[in-house]
Amino acid sequence: MISLIRFLVGLIFVCATFEAGNINAQSLSPSLSSGQVQEVEGIISNYLRENPEIIVEAIEALRSREKHNEDTRRKHNLLKARQKLLHDEGSPVGGNQNGDVTVVEFFDYRCGFCKKVFSFIPTLLKQDPNLRFVFKELPILSPESEMAARAALVVWKFQKKKYFPFHKALMESRGNLSELHILSIAEKQGINTTRIREKMHSIEVNKMLSRNHELARILEIRGTPVFVIGDKFIPGAIDLPSIKNIISEIRKGG
Incomplete structure (x- = not known):
């Protein structure tokens, strides 16, 4: 459960950082040491404490995307059926x-x-x-x-x-x-x-x-x-x- 939360929080942070233009894909290492992971988690934790609204925004965006996908899929299925x-x-x-x-x-x-x-x-x-x-x-x-x-x-x-x-x-x-x-x-x-x-x-x-x-x-x-x-x-x-x-x-x- 903790690893899942870390993954989701990390994903939110990365997406937010991309949007802010602070990092690019080439600067992300495909593998991090345990020390680096802890450091990143600390950065994420601080970032979210300072910007808690980003979690709400991310959840709302996810729900909106899921609803759009569901509506699109259902319209397709309505035509078929x-x-x-x-x-x-x-x-x-x-x-x-x-x-x-x-x-x-x-x-x-x-x-x-x-x-x-x-x-x-x-x-x-x-x-x-x-x-x-x-x-x-x-x-x-x-x-x-x-x-x-x-x-x-x-x-x-x-x-x-x-x-x-x-x-x-x-x-x-x-x-x-x-x-x-x-x-x-x-x-x-x-x-x-x-x-x-x-x-x-x-x-x-x-x-x-x-x-x-x-x-x-x-x-x-x-x-x-x-x-x-x-x-x-x-x-x-x-x-x-x-x-x-x-x-x-x-x-x-x-």
Whole structure:
């Protein structure tokens, strides 16, 4: 740990010294004696005590560079995964099937922020009749999450018109999502619960979930909700005005 700290501090010092124009690459010896190392460490220690802000600046620069690299990588991966994001036949679709803008949401039925965000989704779809919405079931929080996602995918497969009412009921549900509770919700929506029991662990449903998890891996999704709109990647909760502004920007070609 100490050697790592010494390396990082040394790197910061060298970078700062280069910027100040105090040394050049030719003046750096490829190997130093132990005495020289101690001397350099002393210089670094004094320098940092006198200029502590350089550590903050270096950390901020590193974070900025990492975010830039992550954003660049993610945009590249979004382009590669575009077809699977927008047109996987196993993924439920709401709104206008031929809409000019598509919103993709990755969500988990046990996610509190997903439930909060869902509160405005029906309003968004009602206010924007030219919007297409793709639902990506991504159960990551608990076995109950996965059970609910499996049930929802069965509903989409066999009773497509029942999917959104079922999805809405699951999102608005509070408390546990045991199999019994999930089936009770389905029954209230007039859904064939026998089929859910028979198909929720089918190979087809397994493949649907696997594809979603693979997309999440490619896009480096670490939590829910996540929205993808055009080339915009929006992690975390978002409000209605913000998402409407993003959709408007996409329509304008932004």
